Amino acid sequence: xxxxxxxxxxxxxxxxxxxxxxxxxxxxxxxxxxxxxxxxxxxxxxxxxxxxxxxxxxxxxxxxxxxxxxxxxxxxxxxxxxxxxxxxxxxxxxxxxxxxxxxxxxxxxxxxxxxxxxxxxxxxxxxxxxxxxxxxxxxxxxxxxxxxxxxxxxxxxxxxxxxxxxxxxxxxxxxxx
Amino acid sequence: xxxxxxxxxxxxxxxxxxxxxxxxxxxxxxxxxxxxxxxxxxxxxxxxxxxxxxxxxxxxxxxxxxxxxxxxxxxxxxxxxxxxxxxxxxxxxxxxxxxxxxxxxxxxxxxxxxxxxxxxxxxxxxxxxxxxxxxxxxxxxxxxxxxxxxxxxxxxxxxxxxxxxxxxxxxxxxxxxxxxxxxxxxxxxxxxxxxxxxxxxxxxxxxxxxxxxxxxxxxxxxxxxxxxxxxxxxxxxxxxxxxxxxxxxxxxxxxxxxxxxxxxxxxxxxxxxxxxxxxxxxxxxxxxxxxxxxxxxxxxxxxxxxxxxxxxxxxxxxxxxxxxxxxxxxxxxxxxxxxxxxxxxxxxxxxxxxxxxxxxxxxxxxxxxxxxxxxxxxxxxxxxxxxxxxxxxxxxxxxxxxxxxxxxxxxxxxxxxxxxxxxxxxxxxxxxxxxxxxxxxxxxxxxxxxxxxxxxxxxxxxxxxxxxxxxxxxxxxxxxxxxxxxxxxxxxxxxxxxxxxxxxxxxxxxxxxxxxxxxxxxxxxxxxxxxxxxxxxxxxxxxxxxxxxxxxxxxxxxxxxxxxxxxxxxxxxxxxxxxxxxxxxxxxxxxxxxxxxxxxxxxxxxxxxxxxxxxxxxxxxxxxxxxxxxxxxxxxxxxxxxxxxxxxxxxxxxxxxxxxxx
Numbered sequence: 001x002x003x004x005x006x007x008x009x010x011x012x013x014x015x016x017x018x019x020x021x022x023x024x025x026x027x028x029x030x031x032x033x034x035x036x037x038x039x040x041x042x043x044x045x046x047x048x049x050x051x052x053x054x055x056x057x058x059x060x061x062x063x064x065x066x067x068x069x070x071x072x073x074x075x076x077x078x079x080x081x082x083x084x085x086x087x088x089x090x091x092x093x094x095x096x097x098x099x100x101x102x103x104x105x106x107x108x109x110x111x112x113x114x115x116x117x118x119x120x121x122x123x124x125x126x127x128x129x130x131x132x133x134x135x136x137x138x139x140x141x142x143x144x145x146x147x148x149x150x151x152x153x154x155x156x157x158x159x160x161x162x163x164x165x166x167x168x169x170x171x172x173x174x175x176x177x
Numbered sequence: 178x179x180x181x182x183x184x185x186x187x188x189x190x191x192x193x194x195x196x197x198x199x200x201x202x203x204x205x206x207x208x209x210x211x212x213x214x215x216x217x218x219x220x221x222x223x224x225x226x227x228x229x230x231x232x233x234x235x236x237x238x239x240x241x242x243x244x245x246x247x248x249x250x251x252x253x254x255x256x257x258x259x260x261x262x263x264x265x266x267x268x269x270x271x272x273x274x275x276x277x278x279x280x281x282x283x284x285x286x287x288x289x290x291x292x293x294x295x296x297x298x299x300x301x302x303x304x305x306x307x308x309x310x311x312x313x314x315x316x317x318x319x320x321x322x323x324x325x326x327x328x329x330x331x332x333x334x335x336x337x338x339x340x341x342x343x344x345x346x347x348x349x350x351x352x353x354x355x356x357x358x359x360x361x362x363x364x365x366x367x368x369x370x371x372x373x374x375x376x377x378x379x380x381x382x383x384x385x386x387x388x389x390x391x392x393x394x395x396x397x398x399x400x401x402x403x404x405x406x407x408x409x410x411x412x413x414x415x416x417x418x419x420x421x422x423x424x425x426x427x428x429x430x431x432x433x434x435x436x437x438x439x440x441x442x443x444x445x446x447x448x449x450x451x452x453x454x455x456x457x458x459x460x461x462x463x464x465x466x467x468x469x470x471x472x473x474x475x476x477x478x479x480x481x482x483x484x485x486x487x488x489x490x491x492x493x494x495x496x497x498x499x500x501x502x503x504x505x506x507x508x509x510x511x512x513x514x515x516x517x518x519x520x521x522x523x524x525x526x527x528x529x530x531x532x533x534x535x536x537x538x539x540x541x542x543x544x545x546x547x548x549x550x551x552x553x554x555x556x557x558x559x560x561x562x563x564x565x566x567x568x569x570x571x572x573x574x575x576x577x578x579x580x581x582x583x584x585x586x587x588x589x590x591x592x593x594x595x596x597x598x599x600x601x602x603x604x605x606x607x608x609x610x611x612x613x614x615x616x617x618x619x620x621x622x623x624x625x626x627x628x629x630x631x632x633x634x635x636x637x638x639x640x641x642x643x644x645x646x647x648x649x650x651x652x653x654x655x656x657x658x659x660x661x662x663x664x665x666x667x668x669x670x671x672x673x674x675x676x677x678x679x680x681x682x683x684x685x686x687x688x689x690x691x692x693x694x695x696x697x698x699x700x701x702x703x704x705x706x707x708x709x710x711x712x713x714x715x716x717x718x719x720x721x722x723x724x725x726x727x728x729x730x731x732x733x734x735x736x737x738x739x740x741x742x743x744x745x746x747x748x749x750x751x752x753x754x755x756x757x758x759x760x761x762x763x764x765x766x767x768x769x770x771x772x773x774x775x776x777x778x779x780x781x782x783x784x785x786x787x788x789x790x791x792x793x794x795x796x797x798x799x800x801x802x803x804x805x806x807x808x809x810x811x812x813x814x815x816x817x818x819x820x821x822x823x824x825x826x827x828x829x830x831x832x833x834x835x836x837x838x839x
Contacts, residue, residue, distance in 0.1 A: 006506065006511060009454060009457075009507070010500070010503040010504055013499055013500060013503050017496055017499075019547070019550055019551055022554045023550045072780055106781070110780075
């Protein structure tokens with residue numbers, strides 16, 4: 001009996017170790033989106049105050065696009081903003097904005113001050129569409145293919161590095177297909 | 178060129194460590210003295226090589242040699258020189274090299290200590306150390322080489338993480354590593370003892386100073402880390418139960434159990450299998466902590482660059498080191514038979530109880546830290562375990578541990594008289610009750626919990642003081658007698674008293690800040706006044722300024738209470754090179770605690786979101802932790818070369834005889 005007890009620490013370690021090994025195959029910061037490879041949920045959002053055009057699911061058809069969830073109250077969006085401006089200036093890919101839970105007028109004020117990288121913006125004041133999209137926080141960026149299907153969800157501010165290493169190659173590939 | 182020298186020195190150290198391990202194991206088996214002499218000297222050589230290697234990397238950082246990838250990625254010419262140097266270990270590769278440097282330093286010290294230990298035990302221990310060194314240098318060479326070159330050399334670096342440009346964070350990792358790595362020596366001693374099938378009081382005496390030294394460093398390291406988080410992260414707290422914090426706390430808890438039970442081995446020649454298991458567990462938890470930080474299996478605010486190859490490599494080290502040691506334990510531990518008899522009411526009995534509490538606490542932290550991983554693997558759900566779990570379960574265990582720790586030190590070895598000890602504790606109990614009543618009367622909230630917490634704190638401190646008072650006959654003996662007894666008291670006794678007092682002080686601070694913290698969140702424009710804990714705080718001005726490598730907003734506040742007023746200022750810094758923001762909270766010690774103010778961004782144009790805290794007794798946290806570490810240091814000074822029985826028969830030292838009255 002005593003001999004068996006002596007094996008207990010080893011057994012505990014083997015169990016914990018196998019969890020570790022398994023855990024290595026997963027990325028804890030990526031919450032798997034239910035939307036991957038599914039069409040965008042249907043929506044038809046009004047324009048934000050100060051703009052005339054809204055944003056609807058139809059706008060995504062025919063080309064590879066980015067849908068960026070943003071808000072003026074979101075600190076990380078400020079950090080991400082210069083990169084979006086850069087992308088918009090290059091004009092490679094249309095960036096659509098989903099202005100999330102914003103007070104009327106705040107969105108426009110923010111864009112007026114820092115510049116507007118979005119070709120179209122929808123006002124999701126109640127956050128309903130964000131719920132359909134499974135948004136966990138802002139900023140969050142969806143890569144949508146020509147057929148209007150979500151192909152990738154990027155959580156957090158896009159950095160130069162993640163753009164070059166992850167998003168840009170993916171977009172390139174989606175364009176070819 | 179220096180970079181290549183550093184790389185080459187590291188490869189040479191790797192080869193030497195392999196040769197050392199082989200020759201030591203041959204030496205143990207064959208008894209050929211030449212192998213063991215080589216094995217011992219090799220330790221010194223390996224340390225010299227590791228130091229050279231580390232020196233070369235530091236040189237590359239100091240001279241901003243951007244042709245080295247590591248320097249390019251983690252440094253910048255616009256950084257203050259001191260942070261260029263500390264940047265050497267402010268990144269994954271460099272910090273692993275520091276880890277190896279410390280590991281080889283300890284091995285070299287162990288090799289130099291040769292004559293104190295039985296030859297076979299010493300050689301085997303060094304041999305196990307050599308294996309650990311080999312594994313970690315291999316990890317650096319194959320997955321995390323800090324000496325890689327970049328051609329052509331870029332004109333400037335991409336900047337050090339601004340969070341690391343801070344004295345607190347520059348010095349706390351080395352202390353943590355001294356702790357983590359220090360526990361490798363008890364681990365190696367444990368494995369060696371298992372292989373030899375022999376652990377006795379000599380073994381205990383050899384292991385204890387190493388365990389104590391490692392524990393003291395770890396205590397300092399954790400306290401510095403917590404202090405840094407308190408003033409730098411701007412959230413007003415000092416401990417968040419973040420996975421990386423837990424990773425350092427688990428070995429601390431296991432190590433605390435270890436330093437207590439090694440004492441039992443040393444004094445009573447009992448509890449050997451247990452102490453050995455603890456020595457293995459403590460270093461294993463240090464390794465697990467490394468795995469946790471470097472592999473990215475859990476998300477954390479401290480996350481280093483995540484690279485799956487590194488995770489796999491560290492997991493392999495984990496499996497070999499921990500799995501190997503525990504296999505040896507399973508097969509050999511039955512060979513260790515206790516010689517001492519065991520009474521439940523005795524110092525050793527009390528120490529076992531202490532171990533149970535500490536390990537229960539450690540298990541709680543372990544489970545809470547890895548629960549998200551377990552759930553993810555089992556069900557695929559992503560969850561996080563937040564502070565409430567820990568705050569609910571941890572304090573009761575701590576209170577139990579404190580309740581018993583108070584009189585554990587009063588118990589005599591072998592067999593103690595429970596009644597007389599309870600009688601001795603009457604003053605401490607009375608003081609604790611009085612303190613509880615005082616809290617009930619003066620506290621403005623959390624009365625019951627506060628009274629209970631403070632009662633436990635005073636009880637613990639009272640127990641520590643009672644023990645020392647009794648041993649030096651503070652009451653009842655003459656002054657000279659007391660003085661001579663105080664001098665004759667072993668350093669270990671002073672150390673444990675100081676450490677327990679430190680713990681009580683720390684617990685006082687922890688209780689104070691968690692029960693009586695005041696917090697306000699307000700939107701303030703310039704000139705606005707708000708109130709926290711009786712302080713009228715005015716936001717006087719917010720100005721933009723430009724630092725050496727950051728842009729900042731500085732807010733100046735003035736605070737007034739009871740006719741006294743002072744100003745304090747905090748900053749929010751933005752580092753464009755890394756696109757990162759940091760905050761420097763406005764902190765001012767006043768009264769019994771800190772007035773602590775952090776502020777956010779004025780996004781609405783109507784004002785800044787300001788968080789005002791009053792953190793009472795927060796200073797006790799740092800002083801308490803410091804006192805605890807100092808206790809460890811004092812106990813470390815106790816070599817305990819002579820068993821207690823012999824010591825008592827010796828004539829009193831000359832110094833104390835003079836002090837005695839004629």
